[in-house]
Amino acid sequence: MAIDKNARYLESHEFARPEGGVMVIGISDHAQAELGDVVFVELPAAGKVLAKGTVFGTIESVKAASDLYMPVSGTVVEVNEAVKNDPSLVNRDSFGQGWLIKVKPSNPAEFDTLLDADAYAKAIGEE
Amino acid sequence: MAPFAGYDMPISYPTGAVEEHLITRRSAGLFDIDHMGQIEISGPQADAFVSQMVSCKVSDLAPPMARYSLLLNEAGGVIDDLFVYRLPESWWIVVNASNRATDLEWFKKHAASGVSIVDRSDETYMIAVQGPRAIELIDRAADRPVSEIPRFCWGNIVIDGVPVLFGRTGYTGEDGGELFFPSAEALHIWEYLLRRGESLGIETRPIGLAARDSLRFEAGMPLHGHEISPQVNPLEAGFKWACDFDKEFIGKQALLRIMEEGVSRKLVGIEVFGGVPREGYEVAAPDGTRIGTCVAGMYCPTVKKYAANAFVAPEWAKTGTELSVIIRGQPRQAVVVKRPLYLPAYRRAGV
Numbered sequence: 001m002a003i004d005k006n007a008r009y010l011e012s013h014e015f016a017r018p019e020g021g022v023m024v025i026g027i028s029d030h031a032q033a034e035l036g037d038v039v040f041v042e043l044p045a046a047g048k049v050l051a052k053g054t055v056f057g058t059i060e061s062v063k064a065a066s067d068l069y070m071p072v073s074g075t076v077v078e079v080n081e082a083v084k085n086d087p088s089l090v091n092r093d094s095f096g097q098g099w100l101i102k103v104k105p106s107n108p109a110e111f112d113t114l115l116d117a118d119a120y121a122k123a124i125g126e127e
Numbered sequence: 128m129a130p131f132a133g134y135d136m137p138i139s140y141p142t143g144a145v146e147e148h149l150i151t152r153r154s155a156g157l158f159d160i161d162h163m164g165q166i167e168i169s170g171p172q173a174d175a176f177v178s179q180m181v182s183c184k185v186s187d188l189a190p191p192m193a194r195y196s197l198l199l200n201e202a203g204g205v206i207d208d209l210f211v212y213r214l215p216e217s218w219w220i221v222v223n224a225s226n227r228a229t230d231l232e233w234f235k236k237h238a239a240s241g242v243s244i245v246d247r248s249d250e251t252y253m254i255a256v257q258g259p260r261a262i263e264l265i266d267r268a269a270d271r272p273v274s275e276i277p278r279f280c281w282g283n284i285v286i287d288g289v290p291v292l293f294g295r296t297g298y299t300g301e302d303g304g305e306l307f308f309p310s311a312e313a314l315h316i317w318e319y320l321l322r323r324g325e326s327l328g329i330e331t332r333p334i335g336l337a338a339r340d341s342l343r344f345e346a347g348m349p350l351h352g353h354e355i356s357p358q359v360n361p362l363e364a365g366f367k368w369a370c371d372f373d374k375e376f377i378g379k380q381a382l383l384r385i386m387e388e389g390v391s392r393k394l395v396g397i398e399v400f401g402g403v404p405r406e407g408y409e410v411a412a413p414d415g416t417r418i419g420t421c422v423a424g425m426y427c428p429t430v431k432k433y434a435a436n437a438f439v440a441p442e443w444a445k446t447g448t449e450l451s452v453i454i455r456g457q458p459r460q461a462v463v464v465k466r467p468l469y470l471p472a473y474r475r476a477g478v
Contacts, residue, residue: 036138036337037145039426040403040433058455060403062144062337062426065455088145 172241199378300346347467
């Protein structure tokens with residue numbers, strides 16, 4: 001499984017990656033593999049303010065539905081419309097084209113509290 | 128892997144459920160369906176016995192014909208759905224894995240002298256080959272062309288030295304067939320067909336349970352325990368066509384009564400906008416009143432829709448009726464749609 005070294009992670013497999021002043025949020029490659037074929041993604045509208053740890057959307061695979069949790073607090077500035085139309089992008093490229101939302105963080109220090117790539121790799125048993 | 132009626136079955140192969148579905152629709156899928164049971168009925172009284180037991184007309188079935196049928200209880204509930212093959216000397220009944228013991232017991236309970244009932248499930252392996260190129264694949268893999276076998280008929284063929292009973296039937300809405308052969312040859316035939324597909328340039332992949340379910344769902348075929356069950360009668364589920372009211376069969380009197388009274392609910396297809404409906408989700412009227420429950424629901428990869436099947440009162444069953452499906456506490460917009468979502472190959476003109 002691929003792990004994005006520039007991202008940090010929740011144990012529930014969401015990642016946040018700083019990019020030009022915003023945080024790109026999505027799910028890890030490990031998570032998409034565990035879910036199986038993703039067939040539906042529900043995401044918040046731009047402008048929505050969400051706290052770290054709250055549910056920001058839902059991802060549904062052939063097998064099951066899962067809540068998505070905010071890795072950091074902030075305001076949604078962009079939603080990946082492409083992934084809403086073609087949820088399989090999450091399976092094909094979860095760290096890239098399959099990103100979910102971009103957030104303007106309200107407390108940038110929260111990023112440092114997340115698991116770094118090595119700790120996440122350990123958490124999913126891929127050292 | 129998931130346990131299924133005592134078998135370990137793959138939900139999907141590494142290909143993935145959606146792609147497996149699409150491969151079956153565009154080329155050929157291989158289904159390991161040995162969990163299906165086969166019951167052979169023979170003897171001097173077998174014809175009359177089978178006719179009394181199953182809902183469909185069988186008196187006009189001569190070899191090599193086969194027909195879809197239901198097995199009903201006295202109340203008209205569906206014990207199982209079956210494929211009935213007319214063999215030269217016997218009846219070959221293909222039953223669902225989870226109902227094999229129940230069906231066998233039901234047959235034996237009603238059998239008089241002159242009827243022999245034998246469970247052939249363990250000695251028989253069953254693989255389905257389905258898809259627009261499935262017939263071409265078997266044509267080139269067998270000793271004689273199966274393309275000459277009409278729909279819903281069977282023929283004896285030999286594949287790489289193995290005698291196979293080939294039924295031109297299936298559970299996907301595509302052309303293709305179902306292969307019955309000795310269990311010891313299972314791996315041999317499975318690998319041979321995959322290899323043959325590759326050497327012929329016919330894309331052929333193993334297909335798991337998830338895609339088997341979405342293929343049958345799109346094509347409007349029932350899965351026992353969902354669209355049909357002992358608590359559901361064929362009139363509610365849209366299977367009056369599988370019942371021959373010109374003959375006697377178990378459950379007929381109950382169905383005639385229900386027909387007179389009118390059904391209290393009907394099976395409908397529902398398209399849902401904004402979420403994946405799943406089994407057990409409730410269906411609501413626009414005012415929020417609960418009016419039914421989804422018996423199956425999923426993403427349908429060919430028609431690219433989220434859809435469910437549910438039983439609702441007849442007044443809610445008309446195509447175009449606006450409803451909602453409750454997805455994790457939230458009512459989601461939904462509408463009654465025409466079934467099936469995907470027209471099976473045998474119902475398409477010119478196929």
